[in-house]
Amino acid sequence: MQEVYQQLQLVPVERIDLHEDFEPSRLTKTQAQIAADQFIRHPILVVQLQSGRYMVIDGVHRFTSLKALGCNAIPVQVIDEHKYVISTWHHRVSTGAWWQNLQQDSALPWTTEVRQVTPFITVCQRQQEQYLYADDLGQSKLAAWSKVVASYSNNCAVERIAQGEINELSDEVMLLKHQPLDITEIEAVVARGETVPAGVTRFNISGRCLNLQVPLHILTEEATHVRMMKWHNFLDNKINSIRCYAEKVFLVEQ
DSSP states (O other): HHHHHHEEEEEEEEEESSBOOOOOHHHHHHHHHHHHHHHHHHHEEEOOOSSSSSEEOOHHHHHHHHHHHOOOOEEEEEEEEGGGEEOOOOOEOOHHHHHHHHHOTSSSSOOOOOSSSOEEEEEEEESSEEEHHHHHHHHGHHHHHHHHHHHHHTOOEEEEETTOOOOEEETTTEEEEEOOHHHHHHHHHHHHTOOOOOEEEEEEEESSSOOOEEEEEHHTOOSHHHHHHHHHHHHHHHGGGOOOOOSSSOOOOO
């Protein structure tokens, strides 16, 4: 348990960066839930950057909610680089005018050509696939990515699908596949003060700590020394309640 105890830290809010945008509707629900509970159930998962700052890899809505609720520090679990794998969510969405608009956008060089490299974005329909390749997008890759995701996110419900869990598509449904950035590319995005689209990047993390339930009164404490004393007392009381489960777990997401 010493490993996870050392990973759990209280980090000033101004030292934490986001690499992805948030979904407004999800943020509203998350903030309301935390305010009602008066605690944050799960610590925010972060990696430490070469600059010494921290980047959120899981918990953008929880972090943004805590910041909006006036928290001066954030409870995080610092994840080692060997404890995560970066992938992406596939997005299953309804067809619509948004897709016709994207096809007609001259800044998006869609093609049906199958190349030796993996497409940056793949649009799957029942009878056809169309692609955007990173080489064709050049320096506008991030802007194009944001435009594509925003176009369907703003017009229809988005169902996240884990890779490998794809069913047959109907004529009314499309599947968007996104090629993940590596950690160096993501850090470069953060260094520029930019973010990638919401709900796409997926960090598969080993050894996350769940159900810590950190009270908000610790996080909103203004005096740093008092806040840290409360935090260490809280962790010391929690350490004997931490259990590590090796077996497979099925989580029902609301």
